Amino acid sequence: MMHENQTLTIGRALRVLEERLRPAVHSRPHRLQLASHVVGGEPIPVTEGLAADYEPIGIGAWWGRAWDTTWLRITGTIPAEFAGRRVEIVADLGFDVNMPGFQAEGLVYLRDSTPVRSLNPRAQWIPVTREAAGGEAIEYFIEAASNPVLLDYHPFLPTEQGDWSTSSEECLYRIRRVDVCIFEEEVFELVHDIEVLLQLAQQLPADSTRRARILRALDESLNRVDLQNVSGTAVAARDELREVLASPAEASAHRLTAVGHAHIDSAWLWPLRETVRKVARTSSSMTALLDEDDEFVYAMSSAQQYDWLKRARPEVYARVKDAVAAGRFVPIGGMWVEPDAVLPSGESFIRQISYGQRFFREEFGIECRGAWLPDSFGYSGSLPQLLAGSGFDWFLTQKISWNQVNRFPHHSFLWEGIDGSRIFTHFPPMDTYNAQLSGEEVARAARQFKEKAVASSSLAPTGWGDGGGGTTREMLARGKRMADLEGSARVVFESPDAFFDRAMAELPSPDVWRGELYLELHRGTFTTQHKTKQGNRRSEQLLAEAELWGSAAAVRAGYEFPHDEIDELWREVLLLQFHDILPGTSIAWVHREAEERYAEIARRTEAIIAEALATLGVILDATDGSAVTAADSSANASARAVLVNAAPVAWNGAPASSAILAPVAIGAAAARREGDRFVLESGQVRITVDTNGHVLSALDLASGREAIPAGGRGNLLQLHQDFPNMWDAWDVDAHYLGMREDLDSGAHVELDDHTIVVRLAFGESSIEQRLFLDDDGRTLLIDNTVEWAETEKFLKLAFPVDVFADHAVAETQFGVHSRTTHTNTSWEDARFETQAQRWFLVEEPGFGVAFLNDSSHGFDVSRVESDGLVTQLARFSMLRAPKFPEPRTDHGTQTMRFGVLVGADVASATEAGWRLNMPARTGHGTPIAPLVSSENPAVIVSAVKLADDRSGDLIVRVYESRGGRGRAVLRLDVPGLRSASHTDLLERAREEAAPLALQQDDGAYSIELTLRPFEVATVRLSR
Known part of the structure; x- marks a missing residue:
């Protein structure tokens, strides 16, 4: 009988919550006036949208062709009877609450271009005033994007909506309501009192005392609710729940760090230009939420996304920058984007970090302490060395929980790479990077945490991603109630660094996982969208070559190295390595655009290479970078060689010196x-x-x-x-x-x-x-x-x-x-x-x-x-x-x-x-001796470049390629060398490293290195 009564209580509470209490959070709706301005083609600047001509549009009207933008203007007056109350606008543009991030979205502005917050399926409200006087005029503008729904609920059906040229001309969304309402704060609080207790009870054993007491309290609370006067009875209903909400968590309760977050794919089922707006919308909402709640901490990765804000939405970026300075909006990840973690080259990984950390350092005066890649499709065994060698303390991902067959045995552990480097790593046991802090999610995190015998802390990235709006006030309300609640894990909002400091202290001797983190899923991403992968490979090679020849021309012939252009090109390549672009998993628009961008990268890098070689006295026969044909190969067999990291070059039939391969003369096949x-x-x-x-x-x-x-x-x-x-x-x-x-x-x-x-x-x-x-x-x-x-x-x-x-x-x-x-x-x-x-x-x-x-x-x-x-x-x-x-x-x-x-x-x-x-x-001209060459063929010179700090110093990257200990003498044909020193992968001095002795013999310099198996070493040559 008890079980039957509990079931009845749960059913009653669910229906009252969904059908009566949630709708009563916004009361006494008054309709507002709406007008629209339809933008054909690409989005227009905010100032242009605010100044546009608007035509009246009614409730029930259809709007928004696929990928179009419609500016909406909301006008009206706050009713006099709203005096003294908190007032908000509820605007439903035709949203589906089950599809946040995958459909229409909007960013709300004031007349003076001040961003207010985003409008999306899970946040259909606009703040007006915390205390109305009554009679105030209302005017808001919404830059509304009618992005088509491409991700259906369960089947993934072919769609022509993935490119503007093939998408539908029909309007996709229908406006349901735009009302000014009173925000009933006590009803809002009652909703979350009941929701948290109800979800907790559903996770507790059916025969537990705690469950029985919660359900009894819920019954008593619901008995105090007048369904025809919810706002008037909300306080009394809350009083019945105070005792069960005040009962503290057990001493051994799991501790869950909720990090405000929105995983925004830099492209996927939308083009890159739309991601710029998704980031602006979410960032606007999150800075507004930081103002509302002093305990909330929000974290966002990807320097590229901050840079988009800076360039495209400076009004939003100014608020973000202030919040970063206050320590509330936390840059994380330290990379340019969240890249695919198996397909890019090793040098690309380093540049992801160097360009990301440089941006955060220059813009905010900080560097990120950890790498944040929750959604990439597997993780190379080289990554621990690259992360640790770049100064990172920790690494986070969640994706391995998607494995089809095998459950990964750890959540907090040391990850050891192919060279023996280790980095502290955490997998959130909640198995999501879009946590809602539901009772089921919180219970799952505590239940699944593999290290519970020796530790008690895990992390939950909390918020709707992909333009869904990030963390919501509803999530914060749930989190506050679970801060110290019997039967639940303890929930606290804090930064990722605070979590990792505690987690590492809890586990001074973690278990070790050796080698790659292979994802037992998404194996097709190694092959899909071949031209995108081809463009990436070629771009990586051309940039390495441009840096080499540009550096050689700079140190030997006074060439003005194009730092700004090289940086711009690298950032473009790094963006296209995002984990839904390079793997080939985005819409047609994205991959069409990627091919166009790769072609432009090739054109510009080829021009740099040709200019640098011309400065060195070499004129290329062609700059298309095409491979030799079979006929060419026999004719040029005795002349081709690899020059450090550059393409093979024949100089008037004489071989160039080689740092990797000695030229070999063979007969024609x-x-x-x-x-x-x-x-x-x-x-x-x-x-x-x-x-x-x-x-x-x-x-x-x-x-x-x-x-x-x-x-x-x-x-x-x-x-x-x-x-x-x-x-x-x-x-x-x-x-x-x-x-x-x-x-x-x-x-x-x-x-x-x-x-x-x-x-x-x-x-x-x-x-x-x-x-x-x-x-x-x-x-x-x-x-x-x-x-x-x-x-x-x-x-x-x-x-x-x-x-x-x-x-x-x-x-x-x-x-x-x-x-x-x-x-x-x-x-x-x-x-x-x-x-x-x-x-x-x-x-x-x-x-x-x-x-x-x-x-x-x-x-x-x-x-x-x-x-x-x-x-x-x-x-x-x-x-x-x-x-x-x-x-x-x-x-x-x-x-x-x-x-x-x-x-x-x-x-x-x-x-x-x-x-x-x-x-x-x-080509033809003067033979060029390599700047750097390795006398040990196992130790490969992988990059030669001018230093990022633009000092004119030369940076040389080498690695041991065969898995054995390697001693190498590097020959340096660099004029005016003064010193050589070890650096980390970001070109910063390694204080613990022994100094490098610079030897000189007949005008040539050399240094000696000793490397561990697969070690990557970086050397700074000062001139």
Whole structure:
């Protein structure tokens, strides 16, 4: 009977709360007048919107085409009977309360351009006055964005709304109400008294004393409510709940830090320009809420988002800057954006931090202490070194809780990277970065916290994200009631740094997780939207090259290094590395714009490179950065070399000196037809191809070792059905492996000079491949041009490998990681699709085959048994064709280059990966000696640049690439050197580091370094 009565009480309380109490928070509505100004095209400046001509519009009117802006003007008068009361406007523009952040939003302004707050589905109110006199005039303006709803409640359906050119012309929203009302403060408080106690009771055991007493108190409270006079009886109803609300939490109660937050994707189901407005709306609301509540602390990541405010909405930024100075609005994360955490290069990670921290330092006089990446799709094992080496104390993410199969064993722990660096890491056990502080969420955090035996603290990023408005006053009301409440975790609003200080003190010896944090989800992001990934790779390389040549020209020839332009270009690249752009998971508009931006980045960096080289006395034959063709490669074989971090350059037929690769002179590769076979042969390898373009043999001539197992076919295109369980552009689910079509017939194959050309049509698509030997004489290069028109398909390129190995090794940022090729455990089985930077390697002692890419990160390696022998099947992931959020993902012409290096190990794979990704250039003029070169081939010079502080000092970044301890002498051909010193990754002096002795011999300088396995070292050369 008791259980039945409890159920009745819960049902009664829920209905009264939703149908009577919440609607009574705003009472005595009086309709206001509304007028509109429709903007066609891109948004207009605020001053222009305020001064526009407005036409009357009525309640019930439809407004807002997809991606359009409508300025609304609200006018009227506060009724005289509202005197002495708090007054607010309730404006429902057609919102769906279940879709905050994914539909219409607005930013409210006063006539003088003062921002008031955002208007969105979960905050449909505008503050007017805390104490009305009665009779005051009302005038507010709303910059309302009619963003289309692209994310449906559960299915992710193809949509044409993802680009302005294909979106609907129909109005999407209908105005429901615009009323001036009294805000009933006691009713608001009663709502949250009841809500918090009701949600707590639902989490307690059915037979607990605490639950029974809460439900009894709720019954008594509801008995005091007059449903026809809620405001008049709210105080009496609250009195019945005071005792149960005052009962303190247990001494051992979990402590939950609620950090005000709004995870705003810098682009996703909206274009970049709309994110600027989402940030402005949310920041406006959060600064207003800080004024309302002295205990509230709000945190926002991404220097880019602050910079957008500064440039586009200075009226909002001024309020943010004041709140930052007061310590209430807290910059976090220390990066330019929240990037993808596996696909960018190591240098890009460093620049994310250096540009982010520079902005926060220059604008606010602070640096962030921790990295904040709650939503990125897995985390490279290189990251701990890059974070710790940049001065961070802690790291936060939540995304690993999304794993499909395995539950991660920790919430607070030390994360150890590939080089042994460690950083304190926390996963919020609430399993969300958009917490609402509901009773269920708070109970879940306490229940799931893995370290509860030795610690009691966890963090909850609290607020609606993506333009949903951030933290709400309702969340604050819930949090205050749970500050010290029996049966609940203790909730406190404080900064992330305060939380991490306490969490680290609680856990002086945390458990350790070694290596990458692989996300068992979103594996398709290694491949989706290939042109975006291609643009990123090329931009990273061009910027590294521009910095190198610009630095060389500056220190040797007085070139005026373009600091401002290089900074601007880097920030553009860093923005496009955001975790819904680079992974390929945004709408068509975003990726179309990304391709345009990458083209402009290439144009500008090529111009810098050409100008710097001209200053050094070298004129390039071309500045398009295109890779050499097979015919070019034989002609220039003796002249090409890699110059530090730059593209290979031929100077009048004489090789440039090399800091990474010594130039190798080899004979031209032969290409011939032998019956029904085609053969590519150098002095080192022989590649045999059949009439369907399949590689039947890849023979290492020096060892006599065959890379292709008997009966195997390399260069085999395989097409899979690709329809994941949920997230189209994001996911590749394991069932795709059971649906495969081998494209093993119907090809047309012919010789074209030194190249084997393969053409094949399949489905609605076609491919042309050009197979030839690189001028190293060992690497089979495969240039692919695909006319891609498939839907929900996944294209792979397969190579069987006659190697016995338990692991495949892949390049990651500044090193390598390994993957098992077997599936002994559920953790190993879940890693059926993974990623590499420039190469992956299948190797047994003495022999291996490396697979190189110029822009395609995804791959898989599996074990194959035949006739009692186990071999490996290595596959490049080429293209996908998901339909959401872009229904024509990757359709059109796609180009990519792959390489297959026979007889490879980590050293040669690293070398070949650099070669493949540094397109050759030819020119004429004076040979250029490298600024910096390493005498140890395992220690790679990865970046040479002028110092960020514009002192003229030279910064050199090197890393140990093979996983062993490395001693290296760096040769420095830099005029006027005065000293050399260690710095951290942000170019700040490392006080604990031993000084570097600068040696001089016949006018040349050198320094000696000793590096740990995979260590990244940064050196400042002062002139």
